[in-house]
Amino acid sequence: MRIIRMLMKKYHYMYLNLIGVRVIQVFVVIQVQMAVNNADDDFCSEPPQTHPQSLTPNNHMTPEKAWAHWTSLGSPKLIVAPMVDNSELPFRLLCRKYGATAAYTPMLHSRIFTENEKYRSQEFTTCQEDRPLFVQFCANDPDTLLEAARRVEDYCDYVDINLGCPQRIAKRGNYGAFLMDKLPLVKSLVEKLAQNLNVPVSCKIRLFPDLEDTLKYAKMLQDAGCALLAVHGRTRDEKDGKKIRANWKAIRAVKNALQIPVLANGNIRHMDDVKQCLEETGADGVLSAETLLENPALFAGFRTVEWVSDSEDGNQDGKLDQAELALEYLKLCEKYPVPWRMIRAHLHKMLGEWFRIHPHVRDDFNSQHILSFEFLYDMVNRLRDLGVSRPLYVKNTCLDDMSPNRV
Numbered sequence: 067m068r069i070i071r072m073l074m075k076k077y078h079y080m081y082l083n084l085i086g087v088r089v090i091q092v093f094v095v096i097q098v099q100m101a102v103n104n105a106d107d108d109f110c111s112e113p114p115q116t117h118p119q120s121l122t123p124n125n126h127m128t129p130e131k132a133w134a135h136w137t138s139l140g141s142p143k144l145i146v147a148p149m150v151d152n153s154e155l156p157f158r159l160l161c162r163k164y165g166a167t168a169a170y171t172p173m174l175h176s177r178i179f180t181e182n183e184k185y186r187s188q189e190f191t192t193c194q195e196d197r198p199l200f201v202q203f204c205a206n207d208p209d210t211l212l213e214a215a216r217r218v219e220d221y222c223d224y225v226d227i228n229l230g231c232p233q234r235i236a237k238r239g240n241y242g243a244f245l246m247d248k249l250p251l252v253k254s255l256v257e258k259l260a261q262n263l264n265v266p267v268s269c270k271i272r273l274f275p276d277l278e279d280t281l282k283y284a285k286m287l288q289d290a291g292c293a294l295l296a297v298h299g300r301t302r303d304e305k306d307g308k309k310i311r312a313n314w315k316a317i318r319a320v321k322n323a324l325q326i327p328v329l330a331n332g333n334i335r336h337m338d339d340v341k342q343c344l345e346e347t348g349a350d351g352v353l354s355a356e357t358l359l360e361n362p363a364l365f366a367g368f369r370t371v372e373w374v375s376d377s378e379d380g381n382q383d384g385k386l387d388q389a390e391l392a393l394e395y396l397k398l399c400e401k402y403p404v405p406w407r408m409i410r411a412h413l414h415k416m417l418g419e420w421f422r423i424h425p426h427v428r429d430d431f432n433s434q435h436i437l438s439f440e441f442l443y444d445m446v447n448r449l450r451d452l453g454v455s456r457p458l459y460v461k462n463t464c465l466d467d468m469s470p471n472r473v
């Protein structure tokens with residue numbers, strides 16, 4: 067800590083003469099992180115938590131150990147899905163405040179992560195409150211994946227392998243869902259981590275068009291040492307999550323076929339979906355992505371007006387709106403700096419409906435090539451002053467019997 071304080075002083079004064087205050091803040095954080103990384107390979111200014119259930123390398127993963135680990139984390143059921151450029155630290159913390167009981171980082175590229183210190187310090191930040199945490203990598207080389215994973219294993223509860231990305235970039239890069247055509251390679255990735263890491267390995271997959279293929283795939287992952295499987299209930303070709311419903315029946319079949327914890331992903335838009343999904347799939351938890359971007363308070367029972375039906379009793383004005391959430395998010399970004407592109411993307415998602423009512427405010431936002439917190443706070447307050455009122459609603463959906471650690 068003394069080294070950090072000295073560095074902060076030194077760099078603070080040096081940069082003060084050169085650049086503006088915001089730039090200083092970002093550089094100081096990066097420099098401090100680099101200093102800490104060099105000193106003890108750390109990613110946050112707090113000492114890492116050592117997990118009581120951490121494994122000894124070369125221990126074979128068994129379903130019993132997989133469950134012991136999951137239970138030691140409080141069996142989290144309400145989980146922020148991995149999202150490139152979107153499930154970064156401030157957003158995870160916001161979702162945790164509003165009910166999420168675990169979260170994934172965005173997918174990190176294992177090769178770049180091992181090679182590039184700037185990439186590491188910008189794309190992976192965490193802090194003590196950011197647990198339980200899954201750190202997700204894409205990879206196609208077991209040794210590189212292990213090298214990347216070793217750098218984060220002290221700061222997370224699972225190292226996750228992305229086996230579900232269906233985008234063109236994943237096809238070109240030979241990772242994500244395109245590894246479904248190379249199952250021996252997938253097996254070697256999982257085995258490498260399972261046999262050498264101190265934390266358990268998890269995987270996130272998509273479905274094969276044929277259920278039997280999916281079940282064989284899931285069992286192969288479990289046998290290779292995967293300790294938790296998240297199943298996105300769509301195939302590699304079913305890219306449009308808004309149009310194509312996730313196949314919860316297939317997730318149920320995977321859950322029934324495996325002995326390790328299984329998480330369900332797809333079509334979680336409000337807490338009634340959570341309840342129904344847990345019942346229909348038998349899964350041990352759910353992941354939500356798209357809807358959380360619009361409504362980070364989903365897991366605390368809040369829903370946008372889109373999911374409020376007049377014929378249904380029990381929906382009330384939750385005395386919270388997306389502008390309030392956006393302001394909370396901005397405060398977290400001031401505390402835990404992230405690239406502006408992430409902040410921009412989140413504000414577009416959270417305030418999308420507000421911008422539709424006042425497009426000139428969005429045009430103004432889009433025309434700002436250089437952002438500042440002052441501008442962003444003003445923008446949110448301006449939307450409020452324009453009299454937009456889009457409350458989030460609450461409905462008391464009882465998950466008592468299935469969610470012991472719900473906040």
Ligand SMILES: Cc1cc2nc3c(=O)[nH]c(=O)nc-3n(C[C@H](O)[C@H](O)[C@H](O)COP(=O)(O)O)c2cc1C
Binds near residue numbers: 152172229333
């Ligand atoms: C902006 C965005 C980025 C995403 N990035 C990742 C990623 O990094 N890794 C991953 O496994 N899935 C990623 N996904 C997929 C989601 O994790 C999730 O599987 C998918 O959106 C389905 O969940 P949903 O129906 O709740 O949106 C991303 C999705 C979105 C919307």
